[in-house]
Amino acid sequence: MADKSTFLALFSDLEPAADAIERLRALGLGDADMNVISGIPVTEGMLGRPRQWTNVPRLALGGATGGFLFGAFLAFGTPNLYPVFVGGQGLLPGPPSVVVLFEMTMLGMLIATFVGVFLDSFFPSYSPKEYVREISDGKIAVLFSCPADAQKEIVEAVRKSGAESVEPAEAQPL
Amino acid sequence: MAVAAKPLPGAHAREHRSHEEHLREQHLMLDPMPRGEMNAMVMDSMHTTSWKFWAVFIFLSIVVAVCLFGAWGYMIAQGLGVAGVNRPSYWGIFLVNTVFWIGISHAGTFISAILRVFKAEFRRPFTRAAELMTTFGLVQAGFSIFMHMGRVWLAYWLFPYPNQRQLWPNLHSPLSWDLLAITTYLLSSTMYLFLPLIPDLAMARDRSTGWRKTFFKILALGFRGTEGEWTHLRNAMNIFAFAIIPVMFSVHTIVSWDFAAATRPGWSSTIFGPYFVIGALHSGMGAVVMVLAVIRATMKNMKYFIRPEHFEAIGKLMLIISMGWAYFFFNDYMVQWYGGDQWTKQLLHWHEAGPMGWMWFAMLVFNIAIPWAILWNKKWRSSPWLVFGVGLFINVGMWFERYIIIPISLTINRMPFTWRLYEPGIEIPLSIGTLSLFVLLYMAASRLIPLVPVWEVQEGQMAHSLKKFGRETVVTVSDLE
Numbered sequence: 001m002a003d004k005s006t007f008l009a010l011f012s013d014l015e016p017a018a019d020a021i022e023r024l025r026a027l028g029l030g031d032a033d034m035n036v037i038s039g040i041p042v043t044e045g046m047l048g049r050p051r052q053w054t055n056v057p058r059l060a061l062g063g064a065t066g067g068f069l070f071g072a073f074l075a076f077g078t079p080n081l082y083p084v085f086v087g088g089q090g091l092l093p094g095p096p097s098v099v100v101l102f103e104m105t106m107l108g109m110l111i112a113t114f115v116g117v118f119l120d121s122f123f124p125s126y127s128p129k130e131y132v133r134e135i136s137d138g139k140i141a142v143l144f145s146c147p148a149d150a151q152k153e154i155v156e157a158v159r160k161s162g163a164e165s166v167e168p169a170e171a172q173p174l
Numbered sequence: 175m176a177v178a179a180k181p182l183p184g185a186h187a188r189e190h191r192s193h194e195e196h197l198r199e200q201h202l203m204l205d206p207m208p209r210g211e212m213n214a215m216v217m218d219s220m221h222t223t224s225w226k227f228w229a230v231f232i233f234l235s236i237v238v239a240v241c242l243f244g245a246w247g248y249m250i251a252q253g254l255g256v257a258g259v260n261r262p263s264y265w266g267i268f269l270v271n272t273v274f275w276i277g278i279s280h281a282g283t284f285i286s287a288i289l290r291v292f293k294a295e296f297r298r299p300f301t302r303a304a305e306l307m308t309t310f311g312l313v314q315a316g317f318s319i320f321m322h323m324g325r326v327w328l329a330y331w332l333f334p335y336p337n338q339r340q341l342w343p344n345l346h347s348p349l350s351w352d353l354l355a356i357t358t359y360l361l362s363s364t365m366y367l368f369l370p371l372i373p374d375l376a377m378a379r380d381r382s383t384g385w386r387k388t389f390f391k392i393l394a395l396g397f398r399g400t401e402g403e404w405t406h407l408r409n410a411m412n413i414f415a416f417a418i419i420p421v422m423f424s425v426h427t428i429v430s431w432d433f434a435a436a437t438r439p440g441w442s443s444t445i446f447g448p449y450f451v452i453g454a455l456h457s458g459m460g461a462v463v464m465v466l467a468v469i470r471a472t473m474k475n476m477k478y479f480i481r482p483e484h485f486e487a488i489g490k491l492m493l494i495i496s497m498g499w500a501y502f503f504f505n506d507y508m509v510q511w512y513g514g515d516q517w518t519k520q521l522l523h524w525h526e527a528g529p530m531g532w533m534w535f536a537m538l539v540f541n542i543a544i545p546w547a548i549l550w551n552k553k554w555r556s557s558p559w560l561v562f563g564v565g566l567f568i569n570v571g572m573w574f575e576r577y578i579i580i581p582i583s584l585t586i587n588r589m590p591f592t593w594r595l596y597e598p599g600i601e602i603p604l605s606i607g608t609l610s611l612f613v614l615l616y617m618a619a620s621r622l623i624p625l626v627p628v629w630e631v632q633e634g635q636m637a638h639s640l641k642k643f644g645r646e647t648v649v650t651v652s653d654l655e
Contacts, residue, residue, distance in 0.1 A: 035400055035401060035402075036400070036401050037398050037399050037400050037401075038399050038404070039209060039373070039377070039399055039629060039632075040209075040373075040629045040632050040633045040636070041404040041407075041408055041629070041633065042401075042404070043654065044401065046654075049401065052401050052402055052405035054402075054405050054406050054409050056406050056409040056410050056413065057409060057413065060413050074334055074342075074345050075345060075346075078334070078336075078342035078345065079342070079345075079346075081336070081340060081342060082336070082339065082340050082341045082342065084341070093346050096345070096346035096347075096351070097346070099351045099354075099355075099424075099428065100345050100350075100351070100354060102420075102424060103351070103354040103355050103358045103421075103424065104354065104358075106358055106362070106417060106420065106421050106424075107354075107357075107358040107361065107362070109413070109417060110358075110361070110362045110365060110366075110413075110414060110417055110418070110421075111361065111365070113365075113410045113413045113414060113417075114365040114368075114369070114410065116406070116410060117369065117406045117407060117410045118395075120402070120406040121395075121397075121402065121403045121406050121407075122396075123395040123396060123397070124392075124395040124396055125395070125396035126391065126392075126396050127396075129396070129398055131398045133380040133381075135398070135399055136209075136213065136373075136376060136377040136380045136381075136399070137208075137209050137210035137213060138208060138209025138210060138632070174376075174379065174391060174394070174396060174398070
């Protein structure tokens with residue numbers, strides 16, 4: 001396998017960043033070899049990038065199911081663990097159980113959504129990463145890996161598309 | 175004789191330019207500045223503290239130590255007898271405060287979630303300021319419930335776990351629903367506060383040194399802003415924005431059921447759920463404008479982010495919510511009055527003509543007359559301090575409303591020999607203590623986390639532009655999401 005080098009190209013606007021991605025693709029780089037880092041959310045469509053996969057909605061659904069089951073245990077299970085009949089009333093009233101089921105379902109869903117962001121993004125992660133402070137100042141960074149033997153041509157193409165700088169990407173403490 | 179109008183040379187172009195300038199001056203979304211500068215402004219606002227800030231901070235810390243923890247400790251040592259609760263008003267100011275603070279907490283979700291779902295652009299600079307109110311308001315509500323318990327060290331009995339006899343708490347009681355609903359809302363709103371904060375914490379991490387750098391680095395969790403991180407974050411924020419709305423409605427509805435599920439005169443009302451929710455929004459929005467006016471006046475650079483246009487927009491919402499509250503109040507009053515039950519009639523008469531009648535009339539003036547008299551006028555509702563005043567009146571009025579519903583209504587029951595007017599005791603310093611703790615927490619947060627969601631503001635500025643339709647220049651918004 002050929003050696004690969006990683007570069008970080010900085011752009012001050014969306015248009016040149018999108019051009020650079022197109023050029024990189026034309027030079028044979030796959031979408032998996034690139035990543036875009038930005039200080040504000042830039043949709044995939046703006047940069048012509050493939051849609052990102054996320055597990056967050058599925059995890060949310062799983063959390064909702066778990067929450068519902070826990071709510072069912074509280075509402076229907078616990079009264080049966082030690083049945084106390086009061087004044088001839090039923091042991092499992094319907095409407096109050098709906099309240100418990102609703103609250104637990106929502107709590108399960110929202111906790112799972114929150115945890116989902118951590119799992120999908122590998123948070124927390126304090127190891128050194130390829131990043132420069134200018135990104136949170138509004139610059140758009142395109143991080144790409146290319147074969148070492150073609151790096152000169154590729155870096156030149158990215159520069160021509162309007163990159164302010166193209167530097168070898170070094171992982172550094174955030 | 176016909177007179178030909180002769181325009182001044184260049185007058186139209188000048189007018190057009192000044193109209194554009196005026197629009198940019200008015201609207202934050204049309205007045206962009208480089209992201210670096212905006213970041214620096216927000217960081218600067220966090221780092222700049224005057225001696226006045228520290229004087230207020232120390233004063234409030236003393237008030238919290240004495241009035242909240244000192245008085246609470248005294249009450250724990252002496253028992254609930256030092257409070258004013260007694261037959262027939264076993265529910266007093268502690269529960270008034272609980273309902274009040276839960277009401278305040280509704281503003282954060284309303285502004286952040288509902289306005290986000292409907293893509294109301296004016297929300298962008300102050301969503302976090304409102305979300306913080308939700309979290310800190312719920313903390314005060316929790317404190318107030320614990321005070322009401324008296325034997326607070328036994329609070330864990332509420333949690334769903336079995337006792338030594340394997341008997342579980344009765345989860346079909348409204349008080350258990352309270353625990354579930356408030357816990358769900360507190361956890362959800364804290365998570366919802368944290369998620370959009372992550373990119374701003376990363377921004378702060380990049381601009382800090384020393385202990386602040388470590389603090390922000392830990393909280394930013396290693397966020398860089400990759401495509402994947404943004405995708406996961408945005409998906410999660412969308413789910414939260416939709417899901418937290420029914421949770422918000424459920425919380426105050428369940429709080430209302432603490433009252434409505436009882437067969438007491440004045441409480442047994444099917445409309446209490448929505449009436450409580452609209453009341454919560456009423457006080458919550460009033461509190462948001464108060465906080466925004468104070469932040470704008472006291473924190474550096476905040477005049478750029480929070481402008482009269484925001485007070486104008488919130489003012490409109492306050493006016494609509496005030497009308498909604500008046501509708502629900504009258505609906506509740508009308509049905510009870512028409513019902514003709516002798517105890518309810520006695521209670522309604524007691525509300526208006528009893529020794530606390532002044533409070534009932536003040537409630538109507540503060541919640542309806544003052545907001546309607548001021549907020550209909552665009553110029554007036556654009557004035558931060560005038561809207562602050564309206565917000566203050568609304569909050570006092572809404573606190574009165576809860577006072578009337580709880581201890582005053584409890585005075586009248588079906589056993590006239592027990593009638594006795596509630597007189598608060600240690601509840602007063604404890605109320606001052608919780609209010610001070612809320613302000614103190616807010617002041618501390620304003621210096622520890624970016625109060626303005628910078629990335630959201632910049633995203634909004636990217637989406638806004640001016641477009642010419644014929645001779646008219648208008649504001650347009652693109653849907654970037």
